[in-house]
Amino acid sequence: MTKNIVFFLVAVISQNSWSQNQERSVINGKIKANTNDLEGVYVVNAQTEVMVTTDAAGAFSIQAKPNDTLVFSSIQFKESRIVLTSENFTDLNFTVRLNLVMHQLQEVVVRRYDNINAVSLGIVPAGQKTYTEAERKLHTATALNAEANANGMVGGSISADPLFNFFSGRTAMLKKEVEVEKKEFFMKLLEKMFSWEHFVERLKIPEEYVKGFEYYAVENDKFTTILNSKNKTSTEFLLGELAVKYKEIIASEAK
Incomplete structure (x- = not known):
């Protein structure tokens, strides 16, 4: 009886060891959800940190092996984690079902204070638009002359300043x-959102290139849109994708 137990344990340990040492291969799969928008979902191998995205049909291919964990994440879907089995690699219809994120609003009580606002209190002049400092300078440099009609000029006119700013290049500046x-x-x-250590240790960006990588990232309109949504998971995934491309640029310039 004891010999049988020992033999069984040895077999299990050997099987686990073989599974852990097994070489990774490409696994093909597809995601499904109650939407036709299946493109751009991040698929990450949690063990290797390799990341791919799904195509328009929801299909993906990634290097993995049994017992690896695949993480599926996107703005519109709840995060899902799948531990792979050997059967998944032979399944020609390996499919992962994702659930849409449902934003449920709490009860909102609306009370009307029609006569109390910033304008009625004299804090903000009626009809005034708010600007950042740079936008205010640009608006001032290109605005129509408000005094033109008062001086009898029919239909208004552009003052000399905006014309000068335009031809001198100040408007463009x-x-x-x-x-x-x-x-x-x-x-x-x-x-x-992310510390210096995250760029160096997690994304493997050389210390002297971290600031340059930050500029590179914010030049990407897709990234700034996701960054502005403050969804850290989606931002981190796309940041990892940009880090790979940035390191390729560094490597090519070093040749």
Whole structure:
């Protein structure tokens, strides 16, 4: 009886050891959900940190082996984790079902205070639009002359300042300032969300290239859209994808 138990334990340990040492191979699969928008879902091997995205049909291919964990994540879906079995690699219809994120609002009680607002209290002039500092400079440099009609000029006129700013290039410079201001906002948001160690230790960005990588990331419109949503999981996945491309750029420039 004791010999049988020992033999069984040895067999189990040997099987686990073989499974752990087994080489990874490509597994093909597909996601399904109650939507036709299946493209761009992140599929990450938690053991190797390799990441791919699904195509328009929801299909994906990734290197893995039995007992690896695949993590599926996207803005519109709840995160799902699947521990792979050997059967998944031979299943021609390996499918993972994802659930849509449902945003349920709490009860909202609306009370009407029609006569109390910032305008009625004199805090903000009626009809005034708010601007950032760079946007305010640009608006001032390109605005119509409000005094034109008062001086008898029918239909209004553009003052000399906006014309001068346009031909001197100041308007273009101010527009650039607005774009720089937006980039600086995203840079601060990115640095607030992820530490310096995350870039160096997790994403393997060389220390001297971290700041350059941050600028590279915020130049990507898709990334800044996700970053602005403050969804850390989706932001981290896309940041990892950009890190791979950025390191390829560094490597090519070093040749």
